[in-house]
Amino acid sequence: MAVKLLLDKAHIPNIRYYDVYRREGGYTSLEKALTSMTPESILEEVKKSGLRGRGGAGFPTGLKWSFIAKPEGVPRHLVCNADESEPGTFKDRYLMEFLPHLLIEGLVISSFVLGSNATYIYIRGEYAWIPDILEQAISEAKANGWLGKNILGTGFDCEIYVQRGAGAYICGEETALIESLEGKRGNPRIKPPFPAIKGVWDRPTVVNNVETLAAVVPIIRIGGEEYARIGVGRSSGTKLMSACGNINKPGVYEIDMTISVEEFIYSDEFCGGIANGKRLKACIPGGSSVPILPANLLLKTAKGETRYMNYESLSDGGFATGSMMGSGGFIVLDEDQCIVKHTFTLARFYRHESCGQCSPCREGTGWMEKILKNIDTGKGKMSDIDLLWDIQSKIEGNTICPLGDAAAWPVAAAIRHFRDEFEWHVKNPTTCLTKNYGIAHYADEIHVPVIA
Amino acid sequence: MSEQQFFKVIIDNVSIDVPAGTTILEAARKIGGDVAPPAMCFYSKLKGSGGKCRTCLVEVSKGSEKDPRPMPKLVASCRTTVMDGMEVKNITSSKVTDARAGVVEFLLLNHPLDCPICDQAGECHLQDLSYEHGKAGTRYEFQRRTFKKHNLGPYIQLHMTRCILCYRCVYTADQLTNSRSHGVLDRGDHAEIATFIENNLENDFIGNVIDVCPVGALTDKTFRFKNRVWFLKPLDAHRDCPKCTGKVTLWNRGDEVFRVTARKDEWGEVEDWICNECRFDKKKTSDWVIEGPRNISRHSVISQGHYVNTITSQETFEAVNEGRQPKLLFDIHSKSDVNKTGVSLSLIDGPAVSTDFTS
Ligand SMILES: Cc1cc2nc3c(=O)[nH]c(=O)nc-3n(C[C@H](O)[C@H](O)[C@H](O)COP(=O)(O)O)c2cc1C
Ligand code: SF4
């Protein structure tokens, strides 16, 4: 049984409410942090824990916190990124719905470290019912003295405000989020300056993912060193995975990053195998932006070693033969899924969500979508495949924010690993409308799972 | 104040000392010629502009003296400040020229290319950019984007299909007028310049959006379809204006004023902002004190060679590329009977007629 640090109490009825959360040991980390630790010593624990940002990029949280500028007399802010709009990712939603107090507790501790007296939760607009849950938790926490003025007599004041987004994926990008929070159009800013120097209202700001901030609670409870012992190497602690697609048990799972991809997909403790007795074709292991991998490269690295569910192993082989942990949105595709249609769907998403500031992303995403639609509907040409490759290469790295890259990578990976399927679509313009390419050729060696 | 600190940068093998805080683009402009990257969105007089179009991307092959590592990606030179000892490659980097050709293709992807009926033709930065950095032909096989038309009132004509979303007009309205009534609505490839809800652009100084717009998306309605810019004589003129400096360029044919614009410098940027009255209402030569022919310092393909004392950019290419010859722009005038080189529009008496060019 894997270690659980975040979801260990999630199944307890009414854990959403203060009394139950408190009875189950809630707010003891906050108490410990504020009464027996200093911001510096908490920061030290977070650094020791090796916690890495769970929002996608995996940047070490302690290091990020230490970058925050501290000019005299200027307020600083912590912003919790709850915009969660990456297709295939829904772990933050689960945390906020079931364990809002865990997030609040993490937020207050982190605010204490960063010196944020006004902390914001920026939540995706489509999560329409969650702000109520959060706000209720906030008022309960406040009524019990964990929030507000002079918390636990330490002299530290902290308020948490919930701000709803208006339905734009780009507002999950931290600087677009900041613009939107300020009430402006959610265009990503040009960096530098980074938020740690000039963030919300030009004040030093740290933006962290919901899961990252929630993880601060167990880190304080068990200590940074103990936390770092869970997992492997630089992938310390536990990670929430949002598993979806053609699996028997879609849902949010907490893993300790030591299990293999194969175990995660096939074990009954997690995804429970591919649904309807089908075979695994491909998988996007970390949310829609990361490269898709065919079955053979997913379960084993190019070197033939077992691939594990952690930052390093998932990215083993670089983009040529590997992928990324990303935000942990684990999307599984079985043999009946069409890679071309799937890539088209993603391209359509990125075209629709581009903010339109920079020309390569604004124009390139639309172009890729149109070409992919043609190929998908049997109107493609052979030259379209190379053209797609060229377009994505002209977008990648040449844009203001990583959305451009996020739009380019899925297309690049699909062509890299599934080129024959694209060619089949072009050569069989009528058959491809009614039949699937399946897994006939590229995954010839069908893997027999060890765990059933 | 402490003494101004100077940084040494090398751009395309040419070295220059600039004050700390200077951007790569500004440093390159000081060198001039081909070394200066094209800029479609940056405007030195508008705070916050730049970073968007990506035409000014350059390669930083050495970060600084202290940290010589190259930067991993191409950077927007208009928004990246120089460091001491930095080495930058612009036209000497094939990565840059490739990426730039890609950006030009993206910018032209949905552009209607309706230059024959566009008032901006002849002074359009997108025309220049395409000639200098683009590739012949397009690989785009889809219908180009269209928009619902919006009327912006009596002064300004909007052609959204031509817009490259550089945001310059947005910054102009923010920084020059007392309130902004237009902006970018929606997002991605469906983003558009519009007012909300249907509004006229009439605030004083809003006329300057016409001058900052690099393309024909915002043009002067009082000049619409009246003439081609290359048939007009640009004259420096001024008047006593209570609101602005009153320093303008008149675009005349004989004695008739066809349009009034701000004076633009060698990079196509406005020297002094002008008010709406000077621009839209003072359309008689007698309203103005004429100073003489305007020196046009633009390198526009069509206006080339037709203005007196045209300042052509100094040729840096040979120095930069170790003696290799510069690429030649297609010189339309040497091929065409109509626009003969050596005919200076500013010197023709009265209206120019076609025989002025063919003789
Ligand atoms: C287009 C785009 C969308 C993003 N969406 C989210 C999001 O929904 N939630 C999130 O936590 N981070 C998102 N990020 C990452 C954030 O920019 C930022 O890196 C993150 O919030 C940092 O938190 P962390 O250090 O805790 O991971 C997004 C990034 C990009 C480029
Ligand atoms: S990459 Fe796309 S989403 Fe990001 S700033 Fe540029 S246009 Fe906007």
Ligand code: SF4
């Ligand atoms: S209308 Fe002109 S100035 Fe305004 S964003 Fe479009 S191209 Fe730029």
Ligand code: FES
């Ligand atoms: S001029 Fe630098 S990005 Fe547009």
